[in-house]
Amino acid sequence: MKLAKQILLFLLLSTGALGLKADTPLNNLNGVDDEVIIFPNPVTEGIISVISEKVIERIEILNIVGQKILTKEPEPSNSVKLKINNLKTGIYLVRISFTDNTSSIKRIWIR
Numbered sequence: 001m002k003l004a005k006q007i008l009l010f011l012l013l014s015t016g017a018l019g020l021k022a023d024t025p026l027n028n029l030n031g032v033d034d035e036v037i038i039f040p041n042p043v044t045e046g047i048i049s050v051i052s053e054k055v056i057e058r059i060e061i062l063n064i065v066g067q068k069i070l071t072k073e074p075e076p077s078n079s080v081k082l083k084i085n086n087l088k089t090g091i092y093l094v095r096i097s098f099t100d101n102t103s104s105i106k107r108i109w110i111r
Helices: 002-014
Strands: 036-039 047-062 068-072 077-083 090-098 103-110
Touching: 036 103, 047 103, 068 077
Parallel strands: none
Antiparallel strands: 036 047, 047 068, 047 077, 047 090, 090 103
């Protein structure tokens, strides 16, 4: 299973679907040193909170093949609540874009 995840991640990176370079280390999907917390994770209710040291400009939820499922552009803030009621059970990627033109990618699990 671990190899399958690495292959999928390589494919996503090599196609540019995640907005990262293919040589990004597997243990550093963020591309930047930042502190982003998403909770609850795993998600059992319809709302997640995203908290960051940086000011959040946009949040995108992507499915496992890199397709955008949801985009939110909140008022610039360090804390954002996001309704995810319509998402099916599974693993999703959350791309958080900041006002300083950097971004971070985290994983969430919807139960």
